[in-house]
Amino acid sequence: MRVALFVPCYVDQFYPQVAIASLELLEKLGIEVHVPSNQTCCGQPMANSGFASSTEGCDTNFFKNFEGFDYIVGPTGSCILHLKEHHPSEKIRKSVFEICEFLVDVLKVKSLSANFPHKIGLHQSCHGQRFLRLSSMTELNEAPFSKLAQLLDLVKGVEYVYPERADECCGFGGTFCVTEEAVSVRMGQDRVESHLKNEIEFIVGGDTSCLMHMEGILKRKGSKVQVKHIVEILNHA
Amino acid sequence: MSSRSEIFGAIQALEKREIDHPGDFKSYKATQDVVGDFKNSLSIVGAICVDAENKQEAATRLSEIYPDLLRYTSHEVVSNGLDLEAVDVLEIDGMFGVAENGAIWLSDQFLPNRVAPFICQHLVIYVAKSEIVATLHEAYERLDGNYADFGLFLSGPSKTADIEQSLVIGAHGARSLTIILV
Amino acid sequence: MLNHAEASEKFIEDAERTTWHDETLWFVRSKRDKVSKLLPEWEALREQASSIKDHTLANLGQYLEEFETKAQKNGIIVHWAKDAQEHNEIVHSIISKHGGKALVKSKSMLTEECHLNEFLTKKGVEVVDTDLGERIVQFRNEVPSHIVLPAIHLKKEDVGETFHEFLGTPKGNKDPQFLTEAARQHLRGYFLGANVAITGVNFAVAETGEFVVCTNEGNADMGAHLAKVHIACMGIEKMIPKRKDLGVFLRLLARSATGQLITTYSSHFAKPREGQEMHIVLVDNGRTRQLARDEFRNSLKCIRCAACFNTCPVYRRSGGHSYHQPVAGPIGSILAPNFDKSANVDLPFASTLCGSCSNVCPVKINIHEQLWFWRQDLMKEGLAPLGKSLSMKGMAFVFSNPTIFRMAGYMGRLVMRFAPFIVNNSFNPWFKQREMPDAPKESFQSWYKNRK
Incomplete structure (x- = not known):
């Protein structure tokens, strides 16, 4: 199972801790995680503003970074939804998963070693x-x-x-x-x-x-x- | 070209799409107690419900509910040529009731005239307990082939909540509705 | 005219009233939730209603023809209007034939869409709206802000003042019961005196040539049964094939709209009463244009219940008038661009695309998807303000080029860390009422590079 972590643009820039936690969590569960280094954005900001016609460069870049993986996992429902609904490649549309969805439906996680007393x-x-x-x-x-x-x-x-x-x-x-x-x-x-x-x-x-x-x-x-x-x-x- | 043919022309110019009608809908729940459900719905829609063994008992109960008001039946309104505006309480017959929503089917076969159930101050409808159906689907089954010139489902007294969503009974139609179950 | 964002900002300035508006409509949505959950077949009913409407729209020509034939056989006079202007002229010509100077009208969103009141008033005909909410806004020279609850933007104090001015109720009396009674007395005179009554149509049944009008107040019936002439106005999409289909729609309509089990009166008009003249005006006004568009066709399934208004978090906090259209809310935002793209370019953007609307819709219109499609359509037509197209092009360029993206992100964080005043100022709409996120020292990608 080849798994890639998709780190949305603003998570990469402003919330690196979310991407780090995603990476570490998947690794703890025994997954070998790849992080394509040239990934940028899913294209949603443009598409939802009415400029889906301008996302071609974005889509191509996403495809180049992620085409080789069975599962593309990301920590934001909205970006994942956009890819699932609008990415031109069927392969991509079928491989993207929101991380909770991936943990529950694909990995079928039954236990975690986490502790958060709050x-x-x-x-x-x-x-x-x-x-x-x-x-x-x-x-x-x-x-x-x-x-x-x-x-x-x-x-x-x-x-x-x-x-x-x-x-x-x-x-x-x-x-x-x-x-x-x-x-x-x-x-x-x-x-x-x-x-x-x-x-x-x-x-x-x-x-x-x-x-x-x-x-x-x-x-x-x-x-x-x-x-x-x-x-x-x-x-x- | 007339507007009619313009409209039909525009529709006919569209690509033909084959989509079937899904067929008649069958309600899931076969209720056991249609009369009980009907009474429950009546209380939700703000109607008064009276169980009466016979006409006599109904009359007694009605004079308790409307102590100072004159009551007229449909027949009296027609034969006396009454001005409906002046009718305080009108008594009419309903054809059947619908348990899920407290509605009663009225049709102009049984009304002195169409405006009667709306213009009177208070409305009384007689419905037989044996004439309650569970849902609107059964109601329309029952009406199949019965095409009244005018008919309606009436559920509860006239109401409005147009001022700050506060419910007020008695907007334009009847100020109260009493259902006599016989 | 203010666009949606500007009008909303004004609406929200009165924070307390916004809270009230939001909570009141949320309460209506909650009532809808409650009754819909009492029906185990609720979702199946929605599916059924949606399928019937899909089928009807695919065979609209046939059903319109059948309806016309049956209605004429029933003694109803049928008229066809291709647009709002023709609709208004038809209505006016019927009125003038009968020498009417005043008419009573119950709720009809179609006549709002056609601006019938304005048209008739100019011709010297007094139009009296008889729905309480509509009468209130008519007195105030406003338009309804909600298709089911026309005066929901007003408080009882406002209504009290209006009635004091127009009906002479005591100053300061704001009791809904009292004010409703005053309206009842006031309107009864008009009902008894009117020659002509206009009503809307909720459903028109092809099989029988009858039409159904639903109200809670009884005003449509009071008008129609007392007047010598009854004119029913409807859009051609109101058609349904069979009488039995009414069972499905009447079960859904009131439950979705107000959480009632059914409206108080669901009146089936098949034939005029003796001595009465009954007219139906069937109106296109852009509907065949919408019917031809694959993405937007099924907006014509709408039964005007306004469940999408009540659930919409944006509508609840911006008020109906911010949509500057007779039909506001999410459904209004997908109907309006069909009438005028450039005047309504803001409306498909007045949404977070949260999707709640599509899931309360009793006929399963994919409202949120249509909002998205309209955004694409309107931007393709070049209706974006220049700044927006430029920033979108800029964004697309940055996101297509990973190296530039990394550089831009790095520069951005640098600015926010060491010169925050560049973003933390009044030119940045984010910062006006929100703090910017902290700018971390390094991006995830740069952390990841060092980790290896």
């Missing part, structure tokens, strides 16, 4: 939840499930809680966060407030972009609550 608020990012189906959604009449919760149940000491309106969007939305700044921020503030009501220490989720947005809001209001990607918890000794 109370966390679990943030369900929309693209992972509604389209990658990482967890059930309140819109549908369906039995509840969550791959994220399934993994957290393997971590010692962690207590996770959901905010009111468990699956409301945080308002990041890609370029929406700047083009519709007022609504984006208001949504983020509301999301953060409902997490804070639960007296948590961390907001944890599977999509770094949502976390970056909520982190910006938490810091601006001077809150001590931090954000963490779920892999940082799963990899925490």
Whole structure:
């Protein structure tokens, strides 16, 4: 099984710890992980802004870096979703996996050596939840499930809680966060407030972009609550 | 070219797509207690429900519910040529009820006129307990072949929540609805 | 005219009202969740409704023809209008034939779309909207901000003031019960006096030539059954094949819209009453154009329940008027560009693409995907502001070239670490109300290189 780690552009630049945790976690589980060095971006920022026609260079670069792998695993639901839906190569579309999805569905992980004795608020990012189906959604009449919760149940000491309106969007939305700044921020503030009501220490989720947005809001209001990607918890000794 | 032919022309110019009708829908739940479900739905939609053995008992209960108001039947409205605006309580017959939503099918075969159930101040509908179906699917089964000139499902008294989402009973239609189950 | 982002910013300035608006609509969404979960067949019903509509749209010509024949046989006069203008003229010509000076109208989003009120008012006809919410906004010279709850942007204090001004209710009285009663008395006079009533249409049944109108207040029926002339206005997409299909749609409509089991009145009009004239105006106004577009065709499945409004986190926090269209919310954002691309270029972008809308939709319209497709379509038409096209081209260039990407990332982090004022200023919309992320010393890739 040839596995490559896809590190989205802004994770590479601003959240290297998320990529490091992903790498270490996969290695702990006995996977030999390759990290193609010339990878950049999945193309989503352009495509969701209406410029899917300009992503050709991006798509080609992604293909060059990742065509040789059976599994392309990345720590952000949104970028993975974009690749699954829009990358021109069928091979790529079929090989990309969000990391929790990979751990649960492919590796079928049953135990972890992780320990994280804290109370966390679990943030369900929309693209992972509604389209990658990482967890059930309140819109549908369906039995509840969550791959994220399934993994957290393997971590010692962690207590996770959901905010009111468990699956409301945080308002990041890609370029929406700047083009519709007022609504984006208001949504983020509301999301953060409902997490804070639960007296948590961390907001944890599977999509770094949502976390970056909520982190910006938490810091601006001077809150001590931090954000963490779920892999940082799963990899925490 | 007329607009009609323009519209049909535009539709006919489209590529033909074969998509079948999925067929009639069958409801999952075969409820055991249609009358119980019907009563439950009536309370949700804000209707008063009265169990009555006979007309006499119904009349007694109605004079308790509407103590100071004159009640008229459909027949009296027609034969006396009453001005409906002046009718406080109108008593009519419903054809059947629907358990899942408390709706009753009314059709102009049984109405003094079409506006009657809307314009009266309070409405009373008689429905037989043996005439309750489980869902709207069964309701339309039942109506198959029965094409009233005008008919409606009526569920509860007239209501609105257009001011701050506060529920107010008695918007334009009847201010209260009493169902007599016989 | 303000675009969606600008209008939203203004709406949000009143933080308390925004909270109220958000919570009130969320409550409606919660009621919808509750009743939908009581039906084990809910998802199957949605699938059924979606399939019936797909089938109908694929055979629309045949069903329209069948409907027309049956309706005429029933004694209904059928009219066809290719656009809003023609629709308005048809309605006006019927009114003038009957010498009407005032008419009562129940809710019809189609007449909003066609700006019928404005048209008739200019011709000297007084239009009285009889839905309570619509009457309120009509008094205020506003437009509905929600297709099911037209006055949801207003508080009871606002309504109290409006009724004080127009109906002479006591100043300061803001009791919904009292104000509703005042409207009941006020509108009853119009119902009794009107020659002509206009209603919308929720469903038109090809098999029987009848149409169904759903209300909670009873205003459509009060108008239609009292007036000498009933005009029903509908878009051609309101068609359904059979009467039994109504069972599916009526089970879904009110549950999705308000969490009710069914609307109070679901009236089936097949024939005019004795001595009455009944008209139906079937309107295209861009619908056949939308029907021809593969990506956008199934927006025509919409049954106007507004579940997508109530669930939309953006709509709840920006209000219906920020969409500057008769139909706001997510569904409005995919319908509007069909009417005018450049005037509505902002709307498909007024979304985070969270996808909640598509999953509450009772007819399973892929709203979030259509938002995405409209973004592509509008940008291809060259409707992007210059700055945006340039920055997108820049981004595409950087991401296509790993070396340049690494360099740009490195420079960016360097700037943020040592000269943060370059990004932390009011020209950066991110920074206005959010902190920038900390810039780490090194990127993951450079860490990884050293690790080996």
